[in-house]
Amino acid sequence: MAYDTLTIEKDGAIDRVTLNRPDSLNALNPQMVDDLLDYFAKLYWDRSVRIVTLEGAGKAFCAGLDLKERSNRSAGETASGGPANGLVSQRRISEIVMRMRRCPQPIVSLILGPACGGGFAIALASDIRIAGESARMNAAFIRIGLSACDIGVSYFLPRLVGVTVASELMLTGRFIKADRALRVGLVSEVVPDADLRAAAQPYLDEMLTTSPLGLRMTKECLNMSVDAGSLEAAIAMEDRNQILCAQTQDFGEGVRAFLEKRPPNYADR
Secondary structure (H helix, E strand, O other), X not given: OOOOOEEEEEEOOEEEEEEOXXXXXXXXXXXXXXHHHHHXXXXXXXXXXXXXXXXXXXXXXXXXXXXXXXXXXXXXXXXXXXXXXHHHHHHHHHHHHHXXXXXXXXXXXXXXXXXXXXXXXXXXXXXXXXXXXXXXEEOHHHHHOOOOOOOOHHHHHHHHHOHHHHHXXXXXXXXXXXXXXXXXXXXXEEEOHHHHHHHHHHHHHHHHOOOHHHHHHHHHHHHHHHOOOOHHHHXXXXXXXXXXXXXXXXXXXXXXXXXXXXXXXXXXX
16 A cells, blocks of 8 residues: 555554654645545455554654645635535544544554644554653644544543543643653553654564454454443453354464463464
8 A cells, every 4th residue: 555645564464654744743634634544444454454553754743733734725715615514524534533443453653742633633542552752742622723622532531541631631732741641541651762663562562462353352342341331231242252252263272372382373263
């Protein structure tokens, strides 16, 4: 797959995806929105990819919507769009995080520098976040006359850090830096910027020791359990997934490998 604003490095069963507009701090322009939508839509069906890492080229993860490109549109063009067209554009951006959550592959975001607005939302929609020491994130929307509730931030952030911290960050638009992000559980680890890829590798290696179906089912069940209406609902999903996994050849291989004290050789069957 070749994209104008993304680079995809194939590393075995891992896709290393880089937002590649470094001169604009990897801000989201219409082409990047199109590229991300296309990538995550195709990823849903791609069983050859087991894990995705997501990072930004240069000194930023993603600075949010490209306001400079947006401001270059004529006033007449902006006014003629109207609410209906505006809603279509809005939904195209928010669909990115929907597709990230739908795809069965775990997504590990490596965050350095600013992750603002839409970049913050993309980081929140990831499964694991590792921050460089320079990382700083905010719900920038409220700083430019909009609501801070955008692109899934009002859904993800309270679930990750609790309502009190989420309210503070969203009502003020203030930045949360790497050290505090670690304290409140927003990121798993903080490392020097240059060590981000190395820090992510143990997470990737450990996930690759799991069965492919087991990994996919775990992400699916976590998604469902966050909003489960009851303990019974969550356990019903767990029971269903365990029975599905137990019918595979990989379950037998996993048990044999455990007993023989060797790495498993999974075939995704």
